[in-house]
Amino acid sequence: MALVKAAVIYGPKNIRVEKRDIPDPGDDEVQVDVSFNGICGSDIHEYLEGMDLATVSHPLTHMKAPLIPGHEFSGTISQVGKQVSQLKIGDRVAVEPIIACGKCPECLSGHYNLCEHSIGTDNAAGFLGFSANGGLAEKCNVKAIFAHRLPSDFPLDLGALVEPVSVAAQAVLESHVSAGDDVLIQGAGPIGLFTALMVKIAGVHNIIINDMSKERLDLAKKLGILDTLHAASPRELHELVYAKTNGRGVDIAFDCAGVQPTLAGAIEALKVGGKVTVIALFGEPPVVDIRTLLKKGGSLLTSYGYANKFERVINIIDNHRELFKQVITKKIKLNGLVSEGIEALAHDKKQAKILVDMKPD
Ligand SMILES: [Zn+2]
Ligand SMILES: [Zn+2]
Incomplete structure (x- = not known):
């Protein structure tokens, strides 16, 4: 004792x-x-x-x-x-x-x-x-x-x-992010930033991060996530993301914020056959625009916590200490x-x- x-x-x-x-x-x-x-x-x-x-x-x-x-x-x-x-x-x-x-x-x-x-x-x-x-x-x-x-x-x-990075790692690994993918991240809080770092390390093409706070986007830029957006509405997000991806939309959108407009925006920003992965815990149950998702042949995944990810995440942070430290x-x-x-x-x-x-x- x-x-x-x-x-x-x-x-x-x-x-x-x-x-x-x-x-x-x-x-x-x-x-x-x-x-x-x-x-x-x-x-x-x-x-x-x-x-x-x-x-x-x-x-x-x-x-x-x-x-x-x-x-x-x-x-x-x-x-x-x-x-x-x-x-x-x-x-x-x-x-x-x-x-x-x-x-x-x-x-x-x-x-x-x-x-x-x-x-x-x-x-x-x-x-x-x-x-x-x-x-x-x-x-x-x-x-x-x-x-x-x-x-x-x-x-x-x-x-x-290691624990919060494992939350992001679980979502990124379970979403089968591949080198060359275009990715949107909704929310530049810690989980959004860790998700951005995980997909950056995975070798994706474009990482677009969207947040209402300029201060948070500044930190994202410091981490090398340069493609930042400050989109007010899902429709505006759609326009901006399509402009950045040759009119195609993103392969994967992660919702790391968990409010109605961030989920709606994630669906709007998808390319045909893309997927939305929800990591955030929603305070209020959101309305999901299934019609838009369906017409894109898109899918909606969720990721809660992590299992068997700590060893891998320790290795990843070990290789990128300066990046995570920031x-x-x-x-x-x-x-x-x-x-x-x-x-x-x-x-x-x-x-x-x-x-x-x-x-x-
Ligand atoms: Zn936590
Ligand atoms: Zn059990």
């Missing part, structure tokens, strides 16, 4: 930084001394509205709020459970924060991101930080199978990016989590990925 500093979410707009007891790891777990934990859009919604936070006992973890938030984290192993042989104290890891049963047909077929038992009866998300304690504490116990060893000189701040716009300490982290992300469009430095002072 160790008494550590942690953020604890009790409910909407109620996060407190306090001392918490972290038990020794279970037999199949390791204890991670957390180095960095990234803040993401779902953390903002968890804070503002209590979205996805377990309010009744989760079927797999038997936990509910108050809980330690945080699901994008890296750190160093400080204890190993009795049955763990593949990891040792001192190993540096990126944590895959998924909660899955390991026994249902989806888990057994490798799609453990869609585990039948991972979502709570109150719709709580099957992730650490929502239905179990997460990474916004100095220590966190995690299943050994979900602690992925980093190369010895891999920076731990980049280790905290998405980190600020590092803060835990005491500033709400004011300098969550509130800053919600209001300052110049921010992309904010990391909380969890190492003790």
Whole structure:
């Protein structure tokens, strides 16, 4: 048992930084001394509205709020459970924060991101930080199978990016993006930017990124995504995208924003036979213009979370460290989590990925 500093979410707009007891790891777990934990859009919604936070006992973890938030984290192993042989104290890891049963047909077929038992009866998300304690504490116990060893000189701040980059990687790999494709990305927040970097690395032809915020597009340009658009309506987007693609439209459009106009615009921008992949979690259910999609022979895919992507993503970030590093716009300490982290992300469009430095002072 160790008494550590942690953020604890009790409910909407109620996060407190306090001392918490972290038990020794279970037999199949390791204890991670957390180095960095990234803040993401779902953390903002968890804070503002209590979205996805377990309010009744989760079927797999038997936990509910108050809980330690945080699901994008890296750190160093400080204890190993009795049955763990593949990891040792001192190993540096990126944590895959998924909660899955390991026994249902989806888990057994490798799609453990869609585990039948991972979502709570109150719709709580099957992730650490929502239905179990997460990474916004100095220590966190995690299943050994979900602690992925980093190369010895891999920076731990980049280790905290492996989780959100895996969200983008899953969508890009499942969409079968090919070299030479023309791609549209709706939304230049962190997931949009990571998706842009993933398709750039995959060798596509045009990457067009569309966002309402000039600041976000400036960051995209810094990352080498030069073809930026600031389209007000789906129709305007159609015109601009067709002008940039020889009047053909794009092979794939990723919706990384998740509002009605971004999905409508993605469908409008498609070429014949193209596909839209939705990564964003919509706040409101959208209307889908099936007629336009049908007449283009297009398809609509969704991508939720990731499965078996961490090893590959660690390799990709390792090869492009300088590129990914630029998405980190600020590092803060835990005491500033709400004011300098969550509130800053919600209001300052110049921010992309904010990391909380969890190492003790
Ligand atoms: Zn996230
Ligand atoms: Zn399962």
